[in-house]
Amino acid sequence: MNWNILLQQIVNGISLGGVYALMAVGFGLIFNVLKFSNFSHGGVVTLTAYIGFFLSKYLVANFMVTFLVTAAAGGMAAVVIERLVFRPIRRKGYPISMLIVNSITVAMLVQQFFAVTLGSDYYTYPNFIKETALHLGNLTVSKIYLLMLGISAVVLGALTYVIQKTKIGIAIRAASSDISTPSLMGVNVDFVISVAFFFSGVLGGITGYLLGMTFTVDPFIGSMILKGIIASIIGGMGSILGGVIAGLLLGAAESLLIAEIGAALTPMVIYGSIILLLLVRPQGIAGKITEVKA
């Protein structure tokens, strides 16, 4: 058993896991506040992957700038989506299934739009970093992976701070328990929801950028959201910390599995485990079971 290779796999996996964690949290944020699975998050990821590409290729080659603009674009896209697609449904009091259907539709729209307009070409981000690998002892760590991990950590740390300490963060948490509490705090509920979507979209934008940087950009890049959703489920839909841990675990596990049993069987093992987990502990690692009010 070559420990070095094993460790190498884990390290690689963890950096990707950081991105999964970002997706898990972005997804989980909306799930907490509006209580539905927002598949349009995948659409935001795809959209921002393309935006990031075009920005860095044709406008500005500076990493920091393109990164921040892309993140902001993600935030705005999410807010627009909320306004156009979800708010009317909420206003009219339709059942949650309608929200789910519309979110799937938006994801489909984004994917097909890019498939139609830009589909056949491959797009790769320009290389920002000169030397691609860093050597730590016996391990070779790709600088890009390190960057991803670093960014993920910083962003999630910042988000945690905002959620815990700022007024709007508290309002979001309050809305998660009961959607009407922000109004008791003197804060407009629609505003809180828009902010939650903005945060979620920023996370999505960062995800899109990082994924686009690591892999090639194509219309299906948003399907990676599935990994984020899985991480969200494992970690317990409600919990940020759970999502982070689960994301990292998933990344590491996936990396190990692919190395050991190949890319074909890995999905089966992962999905199989999820199903088992859900049967045994439906609330995930850190989530809570909510009973239906009679």
Place this chain on the structure above:
Amino acid sequence: MFYLKVLEITSLYTILVLGVYLMTGLTGLFSLGQGGFVSIGAYTAAIAYLRFGVPFPLALALAVIMGALLGFLVGIPTLRLRRDYFLLVTFGLGEMVRAGLLYLAQLTGGALGMAGMPKKVGLPLILASIVVITFITYSLKRSRFGRDCIAIRDDELAASMMGINVYAHKMKVFIISSAITAYGGALYAFNILFIEPNLFNWLESAKLIIITFVGGLNSIAGVIAASAIYYSFGEFFRFIDVWRDVLLAVVVVLVIIFRPGGLFQGLTLLPSKLKRKGR
């Protein structure tokens, strides 16, 4: 000749939509993995016929049985899950089927797919199938089965308080839906004559759900109409075929917001005058 083809393809997909209608439209079970059942049905029939020399009618029957059996097995652990989790788990299962088909390349031809099926399925069989399936769906919807489906969709807790065994009922729905879907897949294999693992991914499964919503959750005729329009549209307007999905997406979003009963919500299979009293 061209119109015949269009009718065939449209009808094939409509069978799939009807399968999803029972699950999603009536009962509120969202599955992004129905593509897996299409593939299972298609491959079961194709493999049975080509590799094991099973006569065609039996191959079709095997596909249906496989679909039902798989529905049962998948349903056991998943039907107790809440709606979001069920959606995601079925998504994963669809992917698992895809991965499995790719992996078992000796049996299935792997990524190259399978061909060589003779064209055993023509328009008469397809149309007859639609008529039968529509009849069954309609009969179920009118009586206890349908009522209980809608009750479960509206309020599971209240439904169980009315004496409905929610889990058992969902299982019946899922098995029937899966059987219909697998049947559609088998027909597809022997009509289009080429199948491959990526044929029916989550996107296609999503479209089935979306079309159900556009057509109207409480209207079988509406769902058939929406399906017919969508799938024939693509054939007639090949040059903007690619934009078809974007257009569909926009239409769906608008329909859900402004006409949530579905585009064709008032459409009924039988005009009210022909119906018995009490409806």
Place this chain on the structure above:
Amino acid sequence: MEILKVEGISKRFGGVVAVESFSMLQQENQISGIIGPNGAGKTTVFNLITGAASVDHGRILFMDREITRLPPHRRTDLGIARTFQNIRLFGNLTVLDNMKVAHDMKVRYTLWEEMLRLPRVRRQEREIDDKARHFLSYLGLESYVGQKPQNLSYGIQRRLELARTLMTEPRILLLDEPAAGLNPHEVRALMDTIRKIQEENSLTIVIVEHHMELIMNICSLVHVLDFGKKIAEGKPEAIKKNEQVLQAYLGEEV
């Protein structure tokens, strides 16, 4: 006979004790009431009896049969019916269908017969149809047959919920705040309706309520809950004067 025996049931939700060691004996054909301040655990008791929630400790016996671990739909089949605090009618079904759903567990045709729409199915459907219409007119609701619940007034919806329970062929009715949201005139009509239903159908009824006039007028036995525990039990007149009960309600609008 003692149709319902609840023996020391308890339930926690997370860290909160909702109900603790609650017991009651319910006689057949009797109307009892459960009262208590908001949050005292009254609805939880109903949830535990009907199976919407499972007990942590204790036993429940219905007609001398242990039902503690039985799933909700089986308990309904045995004859336990309930209405809800927040009306839970099926919005996408007509009034008539709402009624029929409640009888579906008693239906005697199979799935295959149903798919083929055999004469047996059609005949039983006609019978269910007649039965549903019968109970609708029993409570004066026959004119709403084809409507959807959201188009009905609140008072009518409440009556429909009541009518629906009768379709389950119940032995015992659990009514959860049936008077909530009704004006005084409607409350009085409700009291008459409850009495009528009880007498003409030989039913046993347990009511959770805040509305004291209703409780005092039609219940022969009253249980009082506070913070999940029973603090008193007795005839309405005695409860009215009970020190502890009055204390529990101090500061509460009655």
